[in-house]
Amino acid sequence: MTTSLRPDLAVIAEHIEPGSRVLDIGCGDGALMAVLRDRRQVDARGLEIDPAEVERCVARGLSVVQGDADRDLLAYPDGAFDFAILSQTLQTAERPDLMLDQLLRVGRRAFVSFPNFAHWRMRAALLLRGRMPVTRHLPVSWYETQNIHHVTVTDFRELLREKGLSVDRSWFFAGDHEIGPTGANWRAEYAVFEVRR
Amino acid sequence: MAPQTAPNQVTLPASLLLDSGETLAGVTIAYESYGSLSAAKDNAILVCHALTGDQYLASTHPLTGKPGWWERMVGPDKPIDTDRFFVICANVIGSCMGTTGPASPTADGQPYAMRFPVITIRDMVRGLVGLLDGLGIAQLHAVVGGSMGGMQALSLAANFPDRAARVLAIATTARHSAQNIAFHEVGRQAIMADPAWADGDYYAQAQRPIAGLAVARMAAHITYLSEAGLTEKFGRRLQDKADGSAGAKSFGFDADFQVESYLRYQGSGFTRRFDANSYLYITRAMDYFDLAEEHGGQLAKAFAGTAARFCLVSFDSDWLYPTAESRHVVHALNAAGAAVSFVELSAPFGHDSFLLDVPALDRVVKGFLE
Numbered sequence: 001m002t003t004s005l006r007p008d009l010a011v012i013a014e015h016i017e018p019g020s021r022v023l024d025i026g027c028g029d030g031a032l033m034a035v036l037r038d039r040r041q042v043d044a045r046g047l048e049i050d051p052a053e054v055e056r057c058v059a060r061g062l063s064v065v066q067g068d069a070d071r072d073l074l075a076y077p078d079g080a081f082d083f084a085i086l087s088q089t090l091q092t093a094e095r096p097d098l099m100l101d102q103l104l105r106v107g108r109r110a111f112v113s114f115p116n117f118a119h120w121r122m123r124a125a126l127l128l129r130g131r132m133p134v135t136r137h138l139p140v141s142w143y144e145t146q147n148i149h150h151v152t153v154t155d156f157r158e159l160l161r162e163k164g165l166s167v168d169r170s171w172f173f174a175g176d177h178e179i180g181p182t183g184a185n186w187r188a189e190y191a192v193f194e195v196r197r
Numbered sequence: 198m199a200p201q202t203a204p205n206q207v208t209l210p211a212s213l214l215l216d217s218g219e220t221l222a223g224v225t226i227a228y229e230s231y232g233s234l235s236a237a238k239d240n241a242i243l244v245c246h247a248l249t250g251d252q253y254l255a256s257t258h259p260l261t262g263k264p265g266w267w268e269r270m271v272g273p274d275k276p277i278d279t280d281r282f283f284v285i286c287a288n289v290i291g292s293c294m295g296t297t298g299p300a301s302p303t304a305d306g307q308p309y310a311m312r313f314p315v316i317t318i319r320d321m322v323r324g325l326v327g328l329l330d331g332l333g334i335a336q337l338h339a340v341v342g343g344s345m346g347g348m349q350a351l352s353l354a355a356n357f358p359d360r361a362a363r364v365l366a367i368a369t370t371a372r373h374s375a376q377n378i379a380f381h382e383v384g385r386q387a388i389m390a391d392p393a394w395a396d397g398d399y400y401a402q403a404q405r406p407i408a409g410l411a412v413a414r415m416a417a418h419i420t421y422l423s424e425a426g427l428t429e430k431f432g433r434r435l436q437d438k439a440d441g442s443a444g445a446k447s448f449g450f451d452a453d454f455q456v457e458s459y460l461r462y463q464g465s466g467f468t469r470r471f472d473a474n475s476y477l478y479i480t481r482a483m484d485y486f487d488l489a490e491e492h493g494g495q496l497a498k499a500f501a502g503t504a505a506r507f508c509l510v511s512f513d514s515d516w517l518y519p520t521a522e523s524r525h526v527v528h529a530l531n532a533a534g535a536a537v538s539f540v541e542l543s544a545p546f547g548h549d550s551f552l553l554d555v556p557a558l559d560r561v562v563k564g565f566l567e
Binding site for chain 1: 506508524527528531532534536537538539540541542543557560561563564565567
């Protein structure tokens with residue numbers, strides 16, 4: 001039902017309960033929010049840093065605030081949302097650990113998707129070529145990438161453990177297809193975790 | 198676009214009870230409308246004007262002969278599309294283009310002058326709601342305003358939450374800052390220092406306080422522009438002489454610089470269409486504006502339980518009502534759980550950006566009103 005969405009967003013859309021309140025952080029052009037609103041009767045709000053993207057969201061009738069998640073999440077009240085969504089943005093946060101705290105302050109549960117920097121192609125680029133990897137999913141060179149905190153599936157699990165957060169579900173993807181959890185830290189290009197306190 | 202009929206006026210059936218505790222009886226509201234009201238009366242958009250604006254939103258101004266102040270935004274196929282929407286713009290109380298204000302006659306036949314009660318933004322909104330009642334419009338599709346118009350839009354949303362389904366507030370604030378009040382005080386003092394002001398009783402005189410009003414306008418006009426905008430438009434360029442020869446420093450106090458000449462032109466043009474006492478009253482209303490104060494000191498309370506959708510827009514070069522003021526409103530709306538959008542647009546024109554050619558604003562306005 002959500003074939004037009006990026007695979008990680010499609011998984012998130014399928015697992016959000018209809019009628020819930022959702023904050024999509026880094027919502028881009030609002031593709032996920034529009035699907036949630038139109039197909040799952042979700043009351044969706046967005047936060048997006050790029051004014052041109054916000055403009056597109058407003059034109060779609062979505063409620064999106066232009067802002068910087070590192071700073072502006074603080075303005076949302078505790079427990080205002082059933083779900084907070086952070087897709088492909090964690091690795092760009094100033095402090096991903098504090099961002100996670102904010103997600104689970106404003107939302108009862110959170111969906112977090114991120115690129116896995118321990119995918120075998122990344123490891124090979126570093127090990128064999130001695131170069132910071134540039135891949136189909138992460139096409140930007142090291143000097144201009146917004147990905148300032150390189151995280152792996154194992155790193156993320158470890159952060160959750162340290163913070164005492166629990167994982168409800170997780171999904172892994174390679175080449176736009178979902179793969180099983182076995183060896184995910186080698187095989188997954190990106191991952192989605194559903195977490196809670 | 199020609200106004201449908203002239204002049205459109207309603208006289209409110211009841212006296213207005215004002216924030217000051219005084220009442221204002223027999224209030225007349227002058228307005229213009231564009232497009233047609235649907236049978237269900239559900240396609241009305243109220244546009245609120247700024248400090249020195251008026252109801253001539255998208256039609257020629259009767260005194261200046263200039264196009265309506267937002268003609269680039271309002272009209273057939275424009276972002277506020279008069280083929281779809283019934284667009285209303287009313288002169289606020291305290292002003293001077295047909296709505297009751299200090300120049301209007303009282304029961305004794307003499308103008309109110311300084312006997313006019315001090316009004317607030319909320320009082321202006323009470324007048325506008327009276328107009329909506331008169332037109333039989335229970336709920337607006339949207340209320341829209343920039344600058345002081347945005348204050349009215351926010352005030353309407355806070356005080357009459359059922360009257361508008363959408364609230365679009367552009368380049369505005371929920372409270373006047375010390376700096377905002379300070380600039381207004383300069384303007385008021387300029388008017389009151391003009392001997393022709395005569396304690397406000399100048400209506401029967403040949404001489405009106407146009408010198409003071411022009412200075413007030415000049416000072417205010419600077420706050421509507423950005424430094425970069427002024428530099429680009431005028432720099433240090435000198436004004437050509439009256440005979441067309443190249444400008445030179447006069448070693449005197451003529452308008453040597455183009456920027457001086459421009460401000461003088463703006464000031465004197467303004468005095469031909471605006472009443473000095475109205476300027477005092479309306480700037481006072483803006484200075485008194487603090488939406489949180491009206492609601493127990495917490496701005497979020499002003500919007501508690503609102504079902505309206507909000508959109509706020511600020512401009513990066515606006516130092517009169519900077520982005521932080523819009524964000525302050527957005528945070529309160531978030532805290533109140535309201536559906537709110539916000540975007541800071543990049544434009545070089547300072548506060549006046551909301552009136553000028555900013556294509557991104559057109560897209561946001563059009564999109565939000567869909």
